[in-house]
Amino acid sequence: MWSNFTYFLDDPIRGDQFEQEDDRRLYGLNFSHTLDGQMRNRPMSNTFGFQARHDDIGAIGLYNTQNRVRFNTVRADSVKETSYAPYFENRMQWGSKFRTVAGLRYDNYKFDVNAGLPANGGKVSDSILSPKISLAFGPFKGTEFYANAGQGFHSNDARGTTISIDPKTLVAADRVTPLVRANFAEIGVRRSRRKLESTLSLWGLKSKSELLFVGDAGTTEASRPSQRTGIEFSNYYTLSKNVVIDADFAYARARFSDSDPAGSRIPGAIEGIVAMGISYEPPQGLGGALRLRYFGPRPLIEDNSVRSSSSALVNGRIGYRLKGGLQIGLEMFNIFNARVADIDYFYTSRLPGEAAGGVDDIHTHPAESRSVRLSIARRF
Numbered sequence: 001m002w003s004n005f006t007y008f009l010d011d012p013i014r015g016d017q018f019e020q021e022d023d024r025r026l027y028g029l030n031f032s033h034t035l036d037g038q039m040r041n042r043p044m045s046n047t048f049g050f051q052a053r054h055d056d057i058g059a060i061g062l063y064n065t066q067n068r069v070r071f072n073t074v075r076a077d078s079v080k081e082t083s084y085a086p087y088f089e090n091r092m093q094w095g096s097k098f099r100t101v102a103g104l105r106y107d108n109y110k111f112d113v114n115a116g117l118p119a120n121g122g123k124v125s126d127s128i129l130s131p132k133i134s135l136a137f138g139p140f141k142g143t144e145f146y147a148n149a150g151q152g153f154h155s156n157d158a159r160g161t162t163i164s165i166d167p168k169t170l171v172a173a174d175r176v177t178p179l180v181r182a183n184f185a186e187i188g189v190r191r192s193r194r195k196l197e198s199t200l201s202l203w204g205l206k207s208k209s210e211l212l213f214v215g216d217a218g219t220t221e222a223s224r225p226s227q228r229t230g231i232e233f234s235n236y237y238t239l240s241k242n243v244v245i246d247a248d249f250a251y252a253r254a255r256f257s258d259s260d261p262a263g264s265r266i267p268g269a270i271e272g273i274v275a276m277g278i279s280y281e282p283p284q285g286l287g288g289a290l291r292l293r294y295f296g297p298r299p300l301i302e303d304n305s306v307r308s309s310s311s312a313l314v315n316g317r318i319g320y321r322l323k324g325g326l327q328i329g330l331e332m333f334n335i336f337n338a339r340v341a342d343i344d345y346f347y348t349s350r351l352p353g354e355a356a357g358g359v360d361d362i363h364t365h366p367a368e369s370r371s372v373r374l375s376i377a378r379r380f
Helices: 158-162
Strands: 018-039 042-066 069-095 098-115 122-140 143-155 179-193 196-207 211-214 219-222 226-238 243-256 272-280 285-295 311-321 326-333 341-349 359-366 371-378
Touching (some): 018 069, 069 158, 098 143, 122 158, 122 179
Antiparallel strands (some): 042 069, 098 122, 122 143, 179 196, 211 219, 243 272, 285 311, 326 371
16 A cells, blocks of 8 residues: 655655555454353353454565655564454343343453564563443333443554564654553443334443554554543434434544643544434335435544534435345435545645645545445345
8 A cells, every 4th residue: 555644744855655565364263152041040141252363464564665666665574463362241131121241351462573673573462351241221111221331452553562663763662552451331221112212322431542643654653541431322213114214423522531731632533423314125126225424523633723624425325126136226425525524634744845844734535526336236
């Protein structure tokens, strides 16, 4: 993949284009077995599972290029990453109005980095234990209350766990934690009444480290700890036998949880989202759907002094189902040809003729203009 985020900031002659190479083979295993039974005449099930994955990355590199021709190697490595995770889940129906789901998962990761710069290579392993529990009360006249809590994690780039020297600047670099802990909790209520199903939930998520986009490198890096809270409201309405209307609304507050003069906002964290649509899907004949997706404005730097604009896209589909499972469909994306951004970033870049230090500005990846796709499918 070739990219150029900063244009002529680092190299005013040849430009800042670079190539990222990733040549890997993935192997995996996912096994589970469920035993149904009872405890004191109460229905119960226990699930025992095991997941494993191995990434054999023969070549992963970053190269400076001009017109997609390499002229400098920033780093060229090979990586082997192996993970395995046994887990256990218990489902228990304690009574007609109360049930629980409890789980425990153990993840172990092993990184083996063979770096082009030997100081950045090595072997690292890490493991983490993640408990989870869910409680559900009801239904009470079509209404159910629930609460979820638990722990999870995200893994960092294997190369970041063994790095000692920044291959671009050749200065000392800090290593990242292989597995980063996250804690979450959620409470909510679900209601199913006649033709309408609705869910309202409040949630919170704390992470010991965010992953942030770095414009001049085109990568992500481990950053500060964070805390997010939000509210979600989902609705599913069956207007008739073949017509369904759905509408989802969400708002989230995302902040770094440590103290830093730069500010507490998380760049790129969307605050408000709306997704809604209507679909008509008969067993045979003509059908279709219309959908709206809205992303609200969001901070682009930590002090919230620069924000993105909101965006709204409308997509549609019309299709015809024939006998024998054959379906012909026509999809249209961005029906109103909205000139909005798919994503925005704020960082320093330089165009030819600008000052040597570059200009701090918003960089936009625009949404694709109106497009149409024809599909023919056969269901067996």
